[in-house]
Amino acid sequence: MSDKEGEINMSCSTKIISYMHQYLDEEIEEENLKELKQHLDQCEECATHFHELKKTIALVQSTSHIHAPMNFTENILDRLPEEPKRVRVKRWLRHHPMLAAASLFLILMVSSLMSAWNQDHQFSVSKQPNILVENNTAIVPEGETVKGDIIVRNGDIKIEGQVEGNVTVINGKKYMASASQVTGEIKEVNEVFEWLWYHIKKTVTDFTELFSNDDMKDKNSLPAI
Amino acid sequence: MEALVKKRIQQVLKGDKNAFGDIIELYKDKVFQICYRMLGNRHEAEDIAQEAFIRAYVNIHRYNMEYKFSTWLYRIATNLCIDRIRKRKPDYYLDAEVPGTDGLNMYSQIPSEGKLPEEDVESMELQAMIQREISKLPEKYRAVIVLKYIEELSLNEISEILELPLGTVKTRIHRGREALRKQLRYV
Numbered sequence: 552m553s554d555k556e557g558e559i560n561m562s563c564s565t566k567i568i569s570y571m572h573q574y575l576d577e578e579i580e581e582e583n584l585k586e587l588k589q590h591l592d593q594c595e596e597c598a599t600h601f602h603e604l605k606k607t608i609a610l611v612q613s614t615s616h617i618h619a620p621m622n623f624t625e626n627i628l629d630r631l632p633e634e635p636k637r638v639r640v641k642r643w644l645r646h647h648p649m650l651a652a653a654s655l656f657l658i659l660m661v662s663s664l665m666s667a668w669n670q671d672h673q674f675s676v677s678k679q680p681n682i683l684v685e686n687n688t689a690i691v692p693e694g695e696t697v698k699g700d701i702i703v704r705n706g707d708i709k710i711e712g713q714v715e716g717n718v719t720v721i722n723g724k725k726y727m728a729s730a731s732q733v734t735g736e737i738k739e740v741n742e743v744f745e746w747l748w749y750h751i752k753k754t755v756t757d758f759t760e761l762f763s764n765d766d767m768k769d770k771n772s773l774p775a776i
Numbered sequence: 777m778e779a780l781v782k783k784r785i786q787q788v789l790k791g792d793k794n795a796f797g798d799i800i801e802l803y804k805d806k807v808f809q810i811c812y813r814m815l816g817n818r819h820e821a822e823d824i825a826q827e828a829f830i831r832a833y834v835n836i837h838r839y840n841m842e843y844k845f846s847t848w849l850y851r852i853a854t855n856l857c858i859d860r861i862r863k864r865k866p867d868y869y870l871d872a873e874v875p876g877t878d879g880l881n882m883y884s885q886i887p888s889e890g891k892l893p894e895e896d897v898e899s900m901e902l903q904a905m906i907q908r909e910i911s912k913l914p915e916k917y918r919a920v921i922v923l924k925y926i927e928e929l930s931l932n933e934i935s936e937i938l939e940l941p942l943g944t945v946k947t948r949i950h951r952g953r954e955a956l957r958k959q960l961r962y963v
Contacts, residue, residue, distance in 0.1 A: 572950040576931065600957075607957045610906050611925045619808035620822050624800040627829045631793060641791075 571601050664750055674706040693730065721746060781845045788836050796833050806927060807853050813922040814857035816911035824860055828853040850937045854919050861915045909959040917952030924949055
């Protein structure tokens with residue numbers, strides 16, 4: 552068979568074959584088309600060759616058009632990677648502006664409280680001149696009177712004297728001597744949520760104080776009398 | 777159609793996954809057909825056609841709106857097909873040379889008194905045979921023949937899809953036609 556191919560190419564120049572392909576690509580020039588037609592009339596082998604080429608194309612084109620399998624689109628959509636978070640968040644924000652504002656407020660509030668919680672793991676005590684400090688323990692000595700609220704963080708408090716105000720112990724314990732006296736409330740805060748609750752209450756109290764400043768001034772001045 | 781496609785692409789770029797579903801619907805048959813004719817069997821064709829759409833989705837930001845979307849999509853599909861053909865193991869390749877048999881088997885299992893006319897069976901067999909011959913072509917000829925005669929694309933489009941000079945595309949089509957002619961001349 553390959554010998555025969557050789558013969559064709561030998562007897563009829565590759566030029567004619569090239570014209571055939573130009574014809575099939577619809578790019579043949581007028582003159583060359585005439586030459587091709589003339590040659591095909593004379594040369595049986597080339598005519599067969601040309602016929603076979605056209606038949607080949609017809610056969611390939613006859614292959615019926617096939618369709619994608621069932622559920623093709625659904626299968627792809629299931630396999631697509633998740634939309635980037637950024638996009639999903641943006642779309643959510645567009646659809647729920649009020650919820651977005653509310654949740655933003657909540658996030659900011661919680662995160663500021665959490666960072667406050669994380670920051671103060673060091674012992675600290677509110678500054679009053681007559682409080683002693685020994686090994687993470689604040690001491691209200693016997694016979695002394697501490698004026699104002701006391702807040703102890705990450706440590707204990709031992710009250711032997713008097714306190715005119717509230718005592719709050721965060722992450723610690725209180726020890727009371729029998730002679731001690733606290734005029735205000737005594738609170739121990741140990742858990743994170745209790746602490747949060749304490750903070751929220753405090754924020755709200757501070758807030759109300761802002762609005763009723765004058766009243767508070769009057770109240771504050773009372774103990775001093 | 778291009779205008780609609782570009783609108784959908786804008787939506788996909790903004791992150792709308794469902795807009796991409798519309799794009800798949802528009803092109804799934806063409807892409808599947810390219811893959812099927814290139815690879816010769818439905819299973820692999822489905823696999824690669826899906827992969828082509830997924831790649832298009834992931835890389836959608838790289839698509840240049842100045843060009844036809846189909847050109848870009850078909851380029852992804854043909855490149856994946858060519859990669860798959862090159863990665864085939866030799867024994868698997870021999871398997872794949874018997875394409876369309878899943879369709880043929882299905883019909884050949886129908887009893888002779890079945891409803892299918894004899895002509896249809898013959899046509900199925902002829903189709904399978906032609907596909908087998910296409911699958912025998914070296915992949916560089918196969919790609920141009922599939923794009924030209926099955927997808928009926930212009931030489932310019934084929935040159936853009938395959939990122940080849942027009943002259944190279946022509947040469948490959950000529951050689952592909954000659955190779956197929958030798959294979960199909962006694963049909």
